[in-house]
Amino acid sequence: MRTHEGEGRYNGAALNSFLLGLGHSDALVKKVLNDAGVDTIDPGRWYEINWAIGIYFAIAEQIGRAAIIAVGKKMIETAPFPPIDRNIKSLLMSLDAAYRLNAEGPNIGGITTEFHDDTSATSVWTSMGPCPLNIGIIQGCCSKLGIHAIVEHAPGECMDKGGASCTYHISF
Amino acid sequence: MWLERSAPAIADALATKLYARPHTVFRMIGEPACQALARELSRAMRADVPSGQTSALRDALTEMMRALAPKGLGFSALRQLLQALRAVTIDATATAEFGNASHRAVESWLYQGVMLASMQLYAYHEAQMQEQAARLEVNQLESQLDDLKVALDEKTRLLDVIRAVSTPIVPIHDGVLVVPLIGVLDHERATLLTERVLKAIVATTAQVILLDLSGVPVFDAQAAEMLVRTGRAVRLLGAELILVGLSSAIARTIVELDVDLAGITTLSTLQAGLGLALSRRELRIGPIEPSPDR
Numbered sequence: 001m002r003t004h005e006g007e008g009r010y011n012g013a014a015l016n017s018f019l020l021g022l023g024h025s026d027a028l029v030k031k032v033l034n035d036a037g038v039d040t041i042d043p044g045r046w047y048e049i050n051w052a053i054g055i056y057f058a059i060a061e062q063i064g065r066a067a068i069i070a071v072g073k074k075m076i077e078t079a080p081f082p083p084i085d086r087n088i089k090s091l092l093m094s095l096d097a098a099y100r101l102n103a104e105g106p107n108i109g110g111i112t113t114e115f116h117d118d119t120s121a122t123s124v125w126t127s128m129g130p131c132p133l134n135i136g137i138i139q140g141c142c143s144k145l146g147i148h149a150i151v152e153h154a155p156g157e158c159m160d161k162g163g164a165s166c167t168y169h170i171s172f
Numbered sequence: 173m174w175l176e177r178s179a180p181a182i183a184d185a186l187a188t189k190l191y192a193r194p195h196t197v198f199r200m201i202g203e204p205a206c207q208a209l210a211r212e213l214s215r216a217m218r219a220d221v222p223s224g225q226t227s228a229l230r231d232a233l234t235e236m237m238r239a240l241a242p243k244g245l246g247f248s249a250l251r252q253l254l255q256a257l258r259a260v261t262i263d264a265t266a267t268a269e270f271g272n273a274s275h276r277a278v279e280s281w282l283y284q285g286v287m288l289a290s291m292q293l294y295a296y297h298e299a300q301m302q303e304q305a306a307r308l309e310v311n312q313l314e315s316q317l318d319d320l321k322v323a324l325d326e327k328t329r330l331l332d333v334i335r336a337v338s339t340p341i342v343p344i345h346d347g348v349l350v351v352p353l354i355g356v357l358d359h360e361r362a363t364l365l366t367e368r369v370l371k372a373i374v375a376t377t378a379q380v381i382l383l384d385l386s387g388v389p390v391f392d393a394q395a396a397e398m399l400v401r402t403g404r405a406v407r408l409l410g411a412e413l414i415l416v417g418l419s420s421a422i423a424r425t426i427v428e429l430d431v432d433l434a435g436i437t438t439l440s441t442l443q444a445g446l447g448l449a450l451s452r453r454e455l456r457i458g459p460i461e462p463s464p465d466r
Contacts, residue, residue, distance in 0.1 A: 116193070116252075120248060120251065122193075122194075122195055122248075124195070150246075150247050150248070152246035152247060152248055153244075154195040154196065154244070155195075155196070155197050155200045155243060155244035156195065156200060167195040169195070169196075169246065169247075169248035169249070170248075171247055171248050171251060
């Protein structure tokens with residue numbers, strides 16, 4: 001897990017929406033939260049960013065890649081997000097703003113997206129959080145507009161394996 | 173011919189386009205590898221288009237898939253390749269004398285390229301998924317097997333404990349041992365019994381062994397045969413085996429199996445056996461004489 005060095009903080013609302021997205025895994029959520037020293041996540045407050053991101057990774061380790069992608073897909077419905085445009089390009093471009101609604105502090109990373117044409121883009125993420133969650137979030141954004149996108153992790157570095165960034169090729 | 177003249181330019185332009193985009197498998201393999209791939213596709217075009225075939229294209233795509241799919245060639249990279257190939261080919265046709273027939277032949281070849289490459293990528297991913305599913309299944313089976321091995325080891329250990337405690341050898345008097353058996357006497361247990369009885373005879377210098385079968389509901393032919401052998405082995409050690417507490421079912425079994433118990437004394441009850449054992453030792457159970465001072 002990549003850790004943040006500094007005074008970063010993370011929005012409880014986003015973390016809570018992630019936990020809600022797990023649906024039936026109440027026992028798992030309870031165990032992970034207990035291990036982290038809390039009973040619940042307060043959506044109205046902010047948490048220390050490494051602690052909050054640690055929750056994501058703890059759950060990712062338990063439920064596996066596919067389940068994390070599934071949860072990521074739902075996050076656009078529940079996590080704080082800028083007003084959604086009915087345009088896929090605008091939506092993908094707004095991912096960085098959405099991330100900054102939920103994470104604050106110096107050097108917290110970000111999301112840049114470059115479009116190659118009307119149906120493909122490359123998105124580079126240096127944000128905190130598990131890689132499969134990012135894939136799920138991108139797919140969820142596209143699904144919001146009824147688009148089934150193919151999201152492929154580019155060859156090369158991955159943040160879950162110690163890299164500085166994850167790059168995703170998006171075809172829609 | 174147009175193709176011969178344009179092929180080098182097509183290859184160069186294609187290689188440049190492939191290598192240009194960052195974060196792709198083409199950038200990862202490097203410029204020389206991109207040039208080699210582009211030359212191969214250009215060569216396939218020269219070979220196929222005049223004859224209306226796609227065999228060279230198929231071979232080139234197969235080789236590309238074999239080399240690059242494991243390195244991360246996905247849908248987006250494939251699309252980049254095919255779009256770039258079409259773009260550089262169209263650019264080349266715009267600058268050459270190019271008839272409609274030739275144009276149609278090139279378009280058809282490019283279209284076949286899209287079909288073949290998509291199919292090959294799909295097949296690759298399908299094979300990958302099947303392999304992953306199979307690996308997962310094998311892992312699950314291995315995990316189940318490990319659990320079963322642990323359970324079997326535990327069961328075997330418990331059975332050993334049960335066997336040990338279910339074949340007690342009780343010395344009731346000097347030279348007299350009682351072996352009360354409870355439960356089914358199968359071949360395995362009979363073998364264990366023989367071993368333990370012989371060891372006990374040697375250890376205690378016993379002369380009479382009372383084998384109480386009243387707690388044994390039934391036994392099989394092999395167990396009966398083992399009893400006969402035990403009797404012989406006991407005699408070889410200078411002792412005597414007496415079977416007591418034979419049920420009617422065991423008696424019937426002995427008769428039906430035609431087991432020869434010659435040389436082994438059989439009695440109906442442990443009490444009768446005990447009396448005989450003591451008499452062999454020139455002893456008997458009798459009332460205690462009242463003391464003179466009472």
